[in-house]
Amino acid sequence: MTLRLTAVALALALAAPAITVAEVGGEAQFLETCAACHQPSGQGIKGAFPALAGDAFVVGDPQAVTATVLNGRGGMPAWKVDLNDSQIAAAITYIRSAWGNKASPVTEAMVAAERAKSAPTTARGAQAH
Amino acid sequence: MALSRRTFIEHLAVVGGMTLAVAGMEALGFGFASAQTLPPNLTGKGKGTRVVILGAGLAGMTAAYELTKAGYDCQVIEARSFAGGRCQTARKGFTHTDLIGRTQVCDFDEGLYINHGPWRIPYNHRSTLHYTKLFGVALEPFINDNDASYVYYEKGSGPLAGKRVRKGQLANDMRGHAAELMAKAAAKGGLDLPLSKDDRDRFISYLISQGRLSPGTLDYGPNEGRGWDVQHGAGVTPGAGKLSQPYSLSDILGSKAWEAVEPLGEHEQQITMLQAVGGMDHVAKGFEKQVGHLIRYDTEVQKIVQDDRGVEVLFTDKDGKAGSIKADYCVCTIPLSVLKGLDLAVSAPFKDAMADAAYAPVNKIGLQMKRRFWEEDHAIYGGHIYTDIPGVGSMSLPSTGWQGQKGVILGYYAFGSDAVRISMKSPADRAAFAVAAGQKVFPEYAENFETAFSFSWHLAKYNLGGWAEWSEDARARSYAKLCEPDGRIYLAGEHLSYLSGWQAGAIESAWQQIARIHARVNAA
Numbered sequence: 001m002t003l004r005l006t007a008v009a010l011a012l013a014l015a016a017p018a019i020t021v022a023e024v025g026g027e028a029q030f031l032e033t034c035a036a037c038h039q040p041s042g043q044g045i046k047g048a049f050p051a052l053a054g055d056a057f058v059v060g061d062p063q064a065v066t067a068t069v070l071n072g073r074g075g076m077p078a079w080k081v082d083l084n085d086s087q088i089a090a091a092i093t094y095i096r097s098a099w100g101n102k103a104s105p106v107t108e109a110m111v112a113a114e115r116a117k118s119a120p121t122t123a124r125g126a127q128a129h
Numbered sequence: 130m131a132l133s134r135r136t137f138i139e140h141l142a143v144v145g146g147m148t149l150a151v152a153g154m155e156a157l158g159f160g161f162a163s164a165q166t167l168p169p170n171l172t173g174k175g176k177g178t179r180v181v182i183l184g185a186g187l188a189g190m191t192a193a194y195e196l197t198k199a200g201y202d203c204q205v206i207e208a209r210s211f212a213g214g215r216c217q218t219a220r221k222g223f224t225h226t227d228l229i230g231r232t233q234v235c236d237f238d239e240g241l242y243i244n245h246g247p248w249r250i251p252y253n254h255r256s257t258l259h260y261t262k263l264f265g266v267a268l269e270p271f272i273n274d275n276d277a278s279y280v281y282y283e284k285g286s287g288p289l290a291g292k293r294v295r296k297g298q299l300a301n302d303m304r305g306h307a308a309e310l311m312a313k314a315a316a317k318g319g320l321d322l323p324l325s326k327d328d329r330d331r332f333i334s335y336l337i338s339q340g341r342l343s344p345g346t347l348d349y350g351p352n353e354g355r356g357w358d359v360q361h362g363a364g365v366t367p368g369a370g371k372l373s374q375p376y377s378l379s380d381i382l383g384s385k386a387w388e389a390v391e392p393l394g395e396h397e398q399q400i401t402m403l404q405a406v407g408g409m410d411h412v413a414k415g416f417e418k419q420v421g422h423l424i425r426y427d428t429e430v431q432k433i434v435q436d437d438r439g440v441e442v443l444f445t446d447k448d449g450k451a452g453s454i455k456a457d458y459c460v461c462t463i464p465l466s467v468l469k470g471l472d473l474a475v476s477a478p479f480k481d482a483m484a485d486a487a488y489a490p491v492n493k494i495g496l497q498m499k500r501r502f503w504e505e506d507h508a509i510y511g512g513h514i515y516t517d518i519p520g521v522g523s524m525s526l527p528s529t530g531w532q533g534q535k536g537v538i539l540g541y542y543a544f545g546s547d548a549v550r551i552s553m554k555s556p557a558d559r560a561a562f563a564v565a566a567g568q569k570v571f572p573e574y575a576e577n578f579e580t581a582f583s584f585s586w587h588l589a590k591y592n593l594g595g596w597a598e599w600s601e602d603a604r605a606r607s608y609a610k611l612c613e614p615d616g617r618i619y620l621a622g623e624h625l626s627y628l629s630g631w632q633a634g635a636i637e638s639a640w641q642q643i644a645r646i647h648a649r650v651n652a653a
Contacts, residue, residue, distance in 0.1 A: 031553075032546070032549075032550050032553075033546050033549055033550065034549075035553065036490075036549045036550075036552050036553045036585075036587070036588065037549075037587060037588070045228050045229075047470055048228050048470070048590065048593055049228075049593075071487065071600055071602070071603070072486075072487025072488070072598065072600070073484050073485065073487065074465075074466070074469045074483075074484040074486075075464070075465060075466025075467070075469060075486065075487070075488040075593050075594055076487060076488070077487050077488060077489060077490050077545065077549075077587070077594070077598065078487040078598060078600060079546070081545060082545045082546035082547075083546065118600065118602050119600060119601035119602050121600065121601075128489075128544060128596075128630055129247065129248075129249075129397075129596070129630040129631055
């Protein structure tokens, strides 16, 4: 617990540079990990994957969006195992500002703070089933 | 100080890693829980009670089979034109169009196939094996571990990084080095193990045997376990042959290849594993033979309504014609990833609980090879190639058709972001990616590749993911709620088990829910 709090404190202290990092790779991160389902256009696939463009949830409460990306929801995968705070911040900042969306960026520190709220996860093994 | 078993095992874990700890646990007789073994006994009244079952996967067909046997009046609605759910096998003519609109028609040679869904059955999944036996589904061994197979890790450092090594040699060396360090420390009294003198000697004997150490010096060196550079054989030449030199501990550690070495897989991955002869979909067909007449194929559920007297399921058939089925109860096996998009009459808290489940992106690809070079040139009969090439996860060599002409290799089996990234590619580019990865391990790979069939479960309509992934938090918060009915609607499937992604999870979840329905019917 002490370790984790320290990490959060450290991340908070570094919040300013984290924003810069996040903005650089946002689109690339989105295309790599999100666009297969939500589509490069952010339009999603009707009946399967929600559109992110013009979506009230996406441009709404940044904590809720961050928690969803970290933990998964409604069949969306949990990204906290595969992606670090910087990558998640970059992707979320991108979807909140692309395709005409206009919402505040999400910083690495905000992701770290949200991550600290849920149980830690272990990496997946090489094989599952 | 008395030595508890637990303390001893913790010591083993600290000094020898989980390799020794798990071996120690087994030696000391710790058991592991096993799955439900038999379907519920549905004696009593059930006759005439109408149950509508949504989804003709293994959960749905299990429910249909057992309930019908008990006299219930069952109807099954299935969106696809075939039964089985995720229990599918691609062979010549199998067609799949993903949500992006990319269509593939499998054009493997006759007799060849890839199980792009479930592909192996653990010996301890007695529920699955109950039905394979009952329905006469022929099984054969699935080679889940092979000492001859290769480990190829390229992200580490040192001379073994980016070099293929035999898994058995790696395992021998890792175990040998660890045992040597421990044995020498224990012999000097350096381990500070609270063991009696006799037990310490026995422990050292165990390490000598585990690590193939020289009993006198406790050194680990060339040994028959890791094998020969020049195979021993007849006469004087090769005669005794020439034993191979172990990889050094630091080279192995640097390469990270040790990550692939498990002495004993997880409970579900242990020897013996089995597969259905000719493709895993024979399990689905076994069920379908029994309950196929109850299934309405090509029928999409649109809406599920209920009141305190019954359930009504509204659907459209393949011509788009609307219809409905009324029943007393509903067993809904539709994955939560898909169910969330349907008009479902359940309470708001139940819907919230449904939304708490994440689903795993999962990719597989079958690559038909014109020659079984992995057998002919490398003496590898089944088993997996372990690698850290991003996007591959593991490759796997067929456990069937040995010494035949052609074979289908599983070119990748990957989850998570790796799976998503590769699924963005066109089928041809996915195949090119898989072949390039395999070429790093086998120089014969590309020249023997003929044709591919790839599948991404997160991009499959009616699935939207490989299997449910419950986080610890979501399990605690939401899982139990979904195991309870909402009114007359009972959810079932692998997503309502701790056997996520296994056929046994689907079957045993169905067993539990039909037992609940039956208890309710009999209490009424």
